[in-house]
């Protein structure tokens with residue numbers, strides 16, 4: 001894929017926004033409340049699948065080389081943090097949402113909301129499964145799937161669904177305007 005300077009700026013912008021989403025956080029012992037899901041989903045909405053994925057890869061790359069832009073820091077050892085799976089989930093989510101936008105001429109509320117929930121599902125599948133494995137097998141602590149869901153899913157899902165509604169409502173207004181003006 002040939003990327004223009006404009007594409008590269010947008011990819012960098014959404015990588016940065018996802019990083020900002022990590023700083024807007026309410027810390028908790030294991031999984032913080034953050035706005036990363038909001039921004040990775042907007043990346044999919046406004047950049048389309050490939051560029052959104054690149055933005056999340058760039059975000060991962062910058063964090064993994066040591067710039068502390070993840071919710072609990074950064075560096076290569078972050079792959080062993082219980083929350084690293086959510087970061088993989090953000091890349092999947094941005095791609096799923098981006099594919100939907102790429103393929104649909106009309107962006108209506110319910111299909112858009114549905115695809116965002118699918119993307120959110122990917123965030124939690126990667127996030128909770130990774131959390132479970134790191135705590136159980138790497139940290140060697142007591143962990144069941146139910147505990148993993150209690151720690152990594154239940155406290156967050158309501159706010160994430162509210163954000164999904166906000167994203168869908170704003171996307172159905174903004175995307176047609178951006179398309180009409182050939183911005184996306």
Ligand SMILES: O=C(O)CCCC[C@@H]1SC[C@@H]2NC(=O)N[C@@H]21
Pocket residue numbers: 022031032033034035036037069070071072083084086087123127156160
């Ligand atoms: O270590 C990281 O940078 C990832 C943090 C992930 C936080 C997850 S994303 C889904 C859920 N919703 C939140 O607000 N927090 C968790």
